[in-house]
Amino acid sequence: MHPVVEILGSLAAVITTLGWLPQLLKIRREKKADDISLVAIGTIATGVLLWTFYGLFIGSWPVIMANAVTFLFIVAIVGMKLHYARAVQTGG
Amino acid sequence: MHPVVEILGSLAAVITTLGWLPQLLKIRREKKADDISLVAIGTIATGVLLWTFYGLFIGSWPVIMANAVTFLFIVAIVGMKLHYARAVQTGG
Numbered sequence: 001m002h003p004v005v006e007i008l009g010s011l012a013a014v015i016t017t018l019g020w021l022p023q024l025l026k027i028r029r030e031k032k033a034d035d036i037s038l039v040a041i042g043t044i045a046t047g048v049l050l051w052t053f054y055g056l057f058i059g060s061w062p063v064i065m066a067n068a069v070t071f072l073f074i075v076a077i078v079g080m081k082l083h084y085a086r087a088v089q090t091g092g
Numbered sequence: 093m094h095p096v097v098e099i100l101g102s103l104a105a106v107i108t109t110l111g112w113l114p115q116l117l118k119i120r121r122e123k124k125a126d127d128i129s130l131v132a133i134g135t136i137a138t139g140v141l142l143w144t145f146y147g148l149f150i151g152s153w154p155v156i157m158a159n160a161v162t163f164l165f166i167v168a169i170v171g172m173k174l175h176y177a178r179a180v181q182t183g184g
Binding site for chain 1: 100101103104105106107109110111112113115117118119122124125126127131133134136138139140142145146149150
């Protein structure tokens with residue numbers, strides 16, 4: 001594979017992975033995530049997990065790493081969304 | 093490539109792509125997206141666009157289609173987020 005294409009793939013992997021970080025920080029800062037769809041992030045997390053297994057099967061470290069890290073970010077987003085939703089309900 | 097691995101990749105592509113639809117529908121239903129980070133979805137859209145070009149370079153239709161459709165969903169989410177944020181400001 002041409003080096004430029006490899007770089008493009010790695011860049012795409014890094015950007016789509018790190019792209020979740022500002023969302024995570026915004027929820028932590030504002031302590032709310034009501035507008036985020038739990039069904040959406042749950043579905044995307046499932047898909048990203050499948051991509052991680054796909055990366056394992058094809059032996060592609062960039063695919064494994066990008067999707068494993070993305071999965072962790074999304075799990076953190078789901079966790080915070082549930083936490084702050086509960087805090088609102090219990091007046092905490 | 094083993095057919096099971098191909099299926100896994102296609103399933104991952106379909107799920108991560110369709111995963112954005114519930115978020116799009118939630119914003120349209122509730123007419124607000126304040127908790128969604130514009131920096132996050134802008135960055136992810138950029139990464140997804142790069143994946144689309146990567147798919148073109150490697151000639152992989154699943155990568156091209158999954159990321160092109162995901163890009164369209166995210167552009168729609170960005171558009172609606174800006175629209176409803178402006179509607180709130182102008183009291184529209």
